[in-house]
Amino acid sequence: MTPVEHRFGPYGGQFVPETLMPALAELEAAWLDARADAGFQADLQRLLTEYAGRPTPLYHARRLSEAMGRPVYLKREDLLHTGAHKINNALGQALLAKRMGKTRIIAETGAGQHGVASATACALLGLECIVYMGTEDMRRQQPNVQRMGLLGATVAPVEAGARTLKEAVSAAIRDWVTNVGDTHYIIGSSVGPAPFPALVRDLQRVIGDEARAQVLEQAGRLPERVIACVGGGSNAIGIFVPFVDDPEVQLIGVEAAGEGLDTGRHGAPLTLGGRGGVLHGAYSAIMQDEDGQILEAHSISAGLDYPGTGPQHAHLRDTGRARYEAITDRQALDAFQTVARLEGIIPALESSHAVAWALAAGPSELDVICLSGRGGKDLAEALAALER
Amino acid sequence: MSTGIERIAAAFTATNGRAALMPYLMGGFPDLERSLAVGEAYADGGADLVELGVPFSDPLADGPVIHAAGTQALAAGVTVPQVIELGRALSERLPVILMCYANLVFARGVERFADDLATANVSGLIIPDLPLEEAPGVLAACDAAGIALVPLVAPTTPEDRLARIGAQARGFVYTVSVTGTTGEREGVDAGDLLARVKGHFDVPVALGFGISTPAHVAAAAAAGADGVIVGTRLVRAAAEGEDMRGVVAELAAALDRPGA
Numbered sequence: 001m002t003p004v005e006h007r008f009g010p011y012g013g014q015f016v017p018e019t020l021m022p023a024l025a026e027l028e029a030a031w032l033d034a035r036a037d038a039g040f041q042a043d044l045q046r047l048l049t050e051y052a053g054r055p056t057p058l059y060h061a062r063r064l065s066e067a068m069g070r071p072v073y074l075k076r077e078d079l080l081h082t083g084a085h086k087i088n089n090a091l092g093q094a095l096l097a098k099r100m101g102k103t104r105i106i107a108e109t110g111a112g113q114h115g116v117a118s119a120t121a122c123a124l125l126g127l128e129c130i131v132y133m134g135t136e137d138m139r140r141q142q143p144n145v146q147r148m149g150l151l152g153a154t155v156a157p158v159e160a161g162a163r164t165l166k167e168a169v170s171a172a173i174r175d176w177v178t179n180v181g182d183t184h185y186i187i188g189s190s191v192g193p194a195p196f197p198a199l200v201r202d203l204q205r206v207i208g209d210e211a212r213a214q215v216l217e218q219a220g221r222l223p224e225r226v227i228a229c230v231g232g233g234s235n236a237i238g239i240f241v242p243f244v245d246d247p248e249v250q251l252i253g254v255e256a257a258g259e260g261l262d263t264g265r266h267g268a269p270l271t272l273g274g275r276g277g278v279l280h281g282a283y284s285a286i287m288q289d290e291d292g293q294i295l296e297a298h299s300i301s302a303g304l305d306y307p308g309t310g311p312q313h314a315h316l317r318d319t320g321r322a323r324y325e326a327i328t329d330r331q332a333l334d335a336f337q338t339v340a341r342l343e344g345i346i347p348a349l350e351s352s353h354a355v356a357w358a359l360a361a362g363p364s365e366l367d368v369i370c371l372s373g374r375g376g377k378d379l380a381e382a383l384a385a386l387e388r
Numbered sequence: 389m390s391t392g393i394e395r396i397a398a399a400f401t402a403t404n405g406r407a408a409l410m411p412y413l414m415g416g417f418p419d420l421e422r423s424l425a426v427g428e429a430y431a432d433g434g435a436d437l438v439e440l441g442v443p444f445s446d447p448l449a450d451g452p453v454i455h456a457a458g459t460q461a462l463a464a465g466v467t468v469p470q471v472i473e474l475g476r477a478l479s480e481r482l483p484v485i486l487m488c489y490a491n492l493v494f495a496r497g498v499e500r501f502a503d504d505l506a507t508a509n510v511s512g513l514i515i516p517d518l519p520l521e522e523a524p525g526v527l528a529a530c531d532a533a534g535i536a537l538v539p540l541v542a543p544t545t546p547e548d549r550l551a552r553i554g555a556q557a558r559g560f561v562y563t564v565s566v567t568g569t570t571g572e573r574e575g576v577d578a579g580d581l582l583a584r585v586k587g588h589f590d591v592p593v594a595l596g597f598g599i600s601t602p603a604h605v606a607a608a609a610a611a612g613a614d615g616v617i618v619g620t621r622l623v624r625a626a627a628e629g630e631d632m633r634g635v636v637a638e639l640a641a642a643l644d645r646p647g648a
Contacts, residue, residue: 018519178568281448294445
């Protein structure tokens with residue numbers, strides 16, 4: 001049986017209070033068991049197909065291709081139920097929690113996409129759901145707060161710090177420390193203590209498994225580049241992993257440069273390099289000051305507004321297998337408009353970062369871009385920024 | 389000169405069978421000067437050791453009161469070296485055990501951090517987000533510097549894990565009395581937990597989390613704790629400007645500690 005990785009090179013680990021260590025061991029054992037269980041996999045497959053809308057299309061975007069001067073394919077995770085790839089992970093973990101006999105689910109959310117996905121999975125499976133969300137994000141993403149309420153979830157406001165995603169994750173971990181007996185924490189990205197980065201990757205690699213088969217079928221070849229945005233990095237790790245052993249395929253992770261890498265107001269720990277550190281239970285690339293205090297990130301897209309990143313990405317960077325670059329708020333907004341006008345698709349601001357990188361990049365024989373989510377949630381924020 | 393490990397052992401021995409009182413202090417809260425005064429009031433009020441917290445941006449093991457105190461200290465610009473200096477000053481009165489989250493230790497470099505503590509006469513180090521599996525490098529550095537790396541155990545820790553943690557405990561073991569974060573609670577019911585922990589540890593067993601009143605302190609000692617840690621209650625008292633020496637003296641009296 002393939003083990004669940006605790007480390008990716010020097011990155012990963014389990015930097016959590018002792019109270020949680022038995023729960024992490026229990027979760028790891030449950031995932032090893034479920035992952036190899038045909039019944040569990042069939043249940044998950046059925047939900048992904050009949051409920052969430054998998055497989056998602058790989059779409060040959062002809063007008064974007066024309067504009068970029070090369071074939072460009074979009075992996076359409078934006079077409080999934082609830083509007084983003086987050087549902088792949090939420091359904092898998094909720095099903096796993098149910099199998100473990102947990103009755104209460106907690107989750108964190110920034111933009112609200114993972115919160116909505118978790119609330120949706122819990123409604124479907126009859127689980128209690130509490131979603132931690134910073135009050136600044138609640139203000140910015142009011143429709144998603146209302147959606148979660150309608151789905152029967154409780155949104156727990158978080159007042160600490162900048163009142164955004166980092167604090168929501170911390171609050172969820174504190175809840176888990178307190179209620180670990182009956183509660184499962186559905187973490188929303190490929191971050192956190194082991195086994196979460198591996199668990200979330202396993203649940204998201206369906207993106208890349210499908211995309212690889214589809215591009216071979218449709219284009220008769222592998223892509224020269226696979227491009228995805230990286231906050232915590234779950235859509236990126238999901239689409240990267242099935243291509244890792246194809247040396248001719250370049251893997252490009254696109255972080256948020258925010259207002260500019262030199263302003264300090266960004267979310268680009270992988271791009272900038274620097275000393276690794278511990279955030280939310282894992283050792284990885286993080287944004288920190290000289291003492292090791294965690295810094296606040298900034299991005300116009302709430303999903304990339306996070307000072308840490310998944311440990312497997314840090315390892316892919318160090319080994320040279322993937323590279324990471326950053327795109328500013330302004331570039332992402334331009335790409336947001338370009339995709340809308342050329343293809344009739346309004347992408348999430350997160351995914352717009354991946355498109356923006358491709359728009360600015362040099363020639364390639366074929367690019368696959370992960371369109372991780374749809375942009376309906378971003379309209380107010382994006383239109384306001386475009387007016388400024 | 390004695391090592392930190394020896395100094396902690398001596399502090400527990402000096403109580404002659406009475407449980408040791410170990411109040412917690414957030415370094416740099418309400419500000420550096422006043423936190424030094426709080427620590428000195430602990431010594432004056434009858435503390436046996438002091439636990440000195442280092443403010444951290446993302447304290448996962450702490451409840452709202454200690455979290456807010458740390459946030460305020462950071463907002464006022466308190467740095468890790470300043471808190472270690474505070475430890476040096478307090479070490480003239482009491483053995484100091486630093487409570488510090490893992491990233492602050494890694495950012496400074498594990499060996500350098502341990503050496504800095506030894507230079508400042510700090511005796512021990514508690515890292516609330518460094519479980520057994522992640523501890524070997526820090527333990528080696530602390531051992532080399534004579535600093536006690538104090539492990540934590542929790543009500544959820546199973547027997548085999550207690551044994552493994554016990555095998556590498558230094559100074560004492562910090563037993564978390566409840567499944568949860570730091571904060572005041574109604575009562576203390578840790579007799580079974582303490583008995584379970586004591587079976588696996590040669591070092592003294594201290595109890596913390598949720599202990600706030602003199603009655604709690606007495607109950608913890610009666611349940612078999614060799615040391616009693618009081619945190620949130622005292623951070624709240626410091627925030628509210630209470631007479632810190634008086635508050636600690638009441639806690640000490642619950643252990644029949646002759647007031648200083």
